Amino acid sequence: MKENIYGTKFDSEAVASGLHRSAIGGRWEELGEKQFYFVLQQGLLPTDAYYGFDINQTLLDAGYDVELKTVNLQEKLPRSHLLANSEFNMVPFQRNFTYALAFSLFTHLTVNSIRRCLIELSRVLDCGGKFYATVFLIQDSDAIEKSFRQSSEITSYADKDPYHYRLSDMECLANQTGFEVRLVSEFDHPRNQQMLEFVYK
Ligand SMILES: C[S@@+](CC[C@H](N)C(=O)[O-])C[C@H]1O[C@@H](n2cnc3c(N)ncnc32)[C@H](O)[C@@H]1O
Numbered sequence: 001m002k003e004n005i006y007g008t009k010f011d012s013e014a015v016a017s018g019l020h021r022s023a024i025g026g027r028w029e030e031l032g033e034k035q036f037y038f039v040l041q042q043g044l045l046p047t048d049a050y051y052g053f054d055i056n057q058t059l060l061d062a063g064y065d066v067e068l069k070t071v072n073l074q075e076k077l078p079r080s081h082l083l084a085n086s087e088f089n090m091v092p093f094q095r096n097f098t099y100a101l102a103f104s105l106f107t108h109l110t111v112n113s114i115r116r117c118l119i120e121l122s123r124v125l126d127c128g129g130k131f132y133a134t135v136f137l138i139q140d141s142d143a144i145e146k147s148f149r150q151s152s153e154i155t156s157y158a159d160k161d162p163y164h165y166r167l168s169d170m171e172c173l174a175n176q177t178g179f180e181v182r183l184v185s186e187f188d189h190p191r192n193q194q195m196l197e198f199v200y201k
Pocket of ligand 1: 004006024031054055056059085086087103104105108
């Protein structure tokens with residue numbers, strides 16, 4: 001079974017018709033703004049250096065060549081700050097990070113991929129560094145194998161994308177990979193994704 005649909009390549013025609021925007025979840029302005037204000041709340045500044053990572057080079061290209069160009073922001077982000085691979089390998093950035101954010105990533109990943117992501121992140125995150133990731137959660141009392149209605153738009157599943165987890169699953173993964181994790185309670189996502197804060201020990 002394929003983990004998710006993100007192996008799809010987006011050619012220039014697809015990008016011109018905006019398919020890259022819908023493929024990463026739609027609600028472009030609303031969710032973009034939400035992420036922007038969230039990172040500001042965590043203390044990040046517009047003048048800080050930002051890096052981006054994805055499995056799909058064509059999505060990074062659409063982001064750089066189309067989205068950043070349209071808003072005249074290309075000069076703020078060297079192209080070398082965007083990296084694609086399928087192993088979460090961020091070592092090629094050749095630096096450590098204080099903060100990381102994965103918005104709507106773990107909602108598309110299996111437990112093993114989430115664990116791999118945390119292991120790879122631990123190689124590039126400062127001690128005490130914070131990693132924020134959104135997930136779909138269910139309660140311990142909910143049957144893990146049943147589908148779960150997260151919002152009017154989204155049903156989550158144990159074994160297919162979009163995936164749901166228990167907070168205790170995330171605690172277990174954090175323990176295995178050198179992180180502590182907590183639920184950020186004051187986060188309000190329109191599709192009921194929850195925000196987790198992983199702190200690297
Ligand atoms: C729902 S989109 C969210 C994109 C962006 N974070 C946002 O909030 O707009 C999921 C993103 O995760 C990427 N992705 C999926 N599986 C991945 C993996 N194994 N490694 C790295 N990125 C992955 C996809 O290519 C896609 O860009």
